[in-house]
Amino acid sequence: MKTQTILITGGIVVNDSGMGYADLLIENEKVKAQALPGTFKDLHVDVSIDATDKFVLPGLIDPHVHFNSPFMGSKTIHDYDNGTIAAAFGGITTIIDFSTQPKGGSLLENLNQKEEEAHGKAYIDWSMHGIILDTDPKALAEIPQLIDKGVPTYKCFTTYRHADRMTDDQGMLRILETTARYGGMLMVHCEDDAIIEYHLNQELAAKHYDSIYHARSRPASAENEAIKRVIALMRECTAPVYIVHTSTAESVDIIEEARQAGLPIHSETCTHYLALTEEALKLENGYYFICSPPLRTQRDIDYLWRAAADGRIEVVSSDDAGMPSQERIKLGKGRFDKITNGMPGIEPRLSIMFTEGYGKGKISLPRLVALTSTNPAKLFGMYPDKGNLFPGADADLVIYNPKGKWTMRASNLHMNDDFCPFEGWKINGHVETVISRGQFVIKNGELVGKPGHGKRVIRKLLDAV
Template identity: 35%
Template sequence: MEFIIKGGTIITSTSSYAADVYVKDGKIAAIGKNLPDDGIKIIDASGKYILPGAIDAHTHLEFPFNGTMSADDYFAGTRAAACGGVTTVFDFVTQKKGQGIREAVKPRNDLCAPKACVDYSFHVALTDLTDDVLEEFSTAADAGLPSYKLFMVYKKDGLMMNDADIYKALQRSKETGTLIAVHAENPDVIDLNIDKFKKEGKLSPWYHYLSRPEAVEAEADIRAIHWAKTLDAPLYIVHLANAQGMQAVKDAVNEGYEIYAETCPQYLNFTSDVYKREDGRNFVCSPPIKGKESQIALWQGIEEGYIDTVATDHCPFKQEQKDWGKDDFTKIPNGCMGVENLYPYMLSQANKGIISFQKAVELCAENPARIFGCTEKGAVEVGKDADIAIYDPNIDFTITNAKMHSDCDYTIWEGTKLQGYITATYVRGQQVFKDGKFIGEAGFGKFIKCQPRPIA
């Protein structure tokens, strides 16, 4: 398959320029003006932007949690991704006790491969950090699995890693070119707060936020950063949502340490006031959406370059599942949708002048590709995979669940007005989305083998 996208403006993380893009055999074969086009299919992108497909570095598809399963399987979740200009997703595999890293990934890959509509890779959430698992960091990285997540929370669920585990994992990551990510919250304070609120009969979604307020996340952020600094090892903080943690990241980066911060669209668009709404249970996620001060700090972190990626933590549950906790916030499955909204939301913010289009591409495509070793992804460049989103800045789009492509039966983004929208998505040169309609197919997506980091 070959075609030329003509008349558009290419956006990179540092520039924008008018040029045509020649795609052949799934790759970007040439970029320039007046490319030879005899007998080649022409895609007219006049007045539109040609962007690298987004990489959502944080999703939970077919994810068992709180006694249920997230609403999107690997087909529905990657279909929604395609329709939002996301061409690669990173899903999380949770290691079971006694499993190795590659052993944990294999059944998830077997489940994903026949369903995925876009390309995919995995982060492995480690729960049993044995000596054998630490030894496997090197061979797992060589197999394309160089990133591991540690939970600093969910002690009662058997997921939490203690400080010694974090220290050992960071130490080993430095030796193997792998990257440790942390979900940073303090479990003991959370459990103390929950017990107090339950005894007082304070069970509305508002108390989900009050049980895990800013300081609960910030303390764990600071602790994880401290261990990374002690070892001079890189660290990636997932779904950063609080002002104090943001400041700790800034301080560490300014001191010369390799600390990466990811935040999510829900933290940028909403505040903790959503938990006072009648549908507040639909917004329950962990860490919870924080107050206005934290939201302002995150946007400032983006502007100043201390937020490296925006990803979604896409983990939707249907209304019936969320309603389990309508009278008790502790029973609400934690998670929100977002994979289809990530790129359109950030690009709309660019269209409104809040950030630049270059910054949106940096946060949603180029940085995640660089940080996680997706060498064929993340940019409209010759030799890269032809993962391309075409964006029309002149479309006015209002998000409704009826327009979305998830299997969830509502969206927290209902009624959100966007300036501009994705009109086409290509994965390795294959069009998977066109003018509001999914036109991809299950099983087209392939596993992306990520590259380990250089060892100092």
């Protein structure tokens, strides 16, 4: 039975613009009102929740996850069933996955396939970015159709030449031109392929196969140089660009300088770049920590937190892309260059941001909300429906109980993986309740949501992007 009205009392409601004690009234799928505590005490509601001294946040949006993403005969660990469950336990109410254009094939057709993958499975709302591999006229002609279908954002890569995934400068300019004409936003994975290939060949020639050489073969300079190149191309043909998963301290300044010069450039980092250093690659199971760009240094972490706090970094995503353990061991043990790149991270994101960021005084809670919910909603065309708890917004929210500590382990999470990058980390507080468009998904720590409740979000970019 559908719950019609929910009243949440006594909580500290956090939006990106501020926080304070407020009662929230939910009617059908929407936030009906946010008012001073006690305002609705005589109102008859279907369900009343006491959230005294707990934080009530807009449901998190993870704008960068890879579900059912194929690789070497295997695929990423999360699908729309287990992936959206793990997301919900992590306080997330909307994910944006990627639909990859088959080389020489149609992105629009792949999008339909993704809809079938999600159909009847998702516990929370979901949406899709495209991944563009071809830049011939036929492929580019699909971009305006994608935008019309609510997919105004699409990614390309400056690397993975050998895997046939790289977009060269000419291709990038063609996509920028099409993007400028039709009003989308290009997302770019920035690592310079030539620099990486050079270092990779050097390491392999020296028989350096341990996981740490993954980081050595993909140095910070490769990332910084690729970002500079994209900015140079944006100067020739200006269109909105979002740099995914920045990991270096220098990238912050490079992007900020371009922004100050008036270019419409945006950037995200990921939970793991704010928490883990390349030292993890030296562990016995270091191959589990292989991701691209690679984990960096404490200096990078410190600088990325500062940029996340002051707004130079606008979004923190998970880039969730775990692979089955047996595949990792089979491919990657003792051969860093053979393993798929990516880690699971959809569920730990809020816990890590809350504990490492807010808990250690690096960011405020409104800033945490901006980075993980409001800014993704604004940048990816879901605001004001999502990313806030003001009247009229979708009733997507998470109640976070800040009391108590627990130890994060793969075994006490819900991700479809026996590995967690933050194994053994002490976490402050926990996700208690998650509501998606007025329906409980998690209630007092228990999954009560239904598969198929999640709907596809048709996105349209704001002019401000």
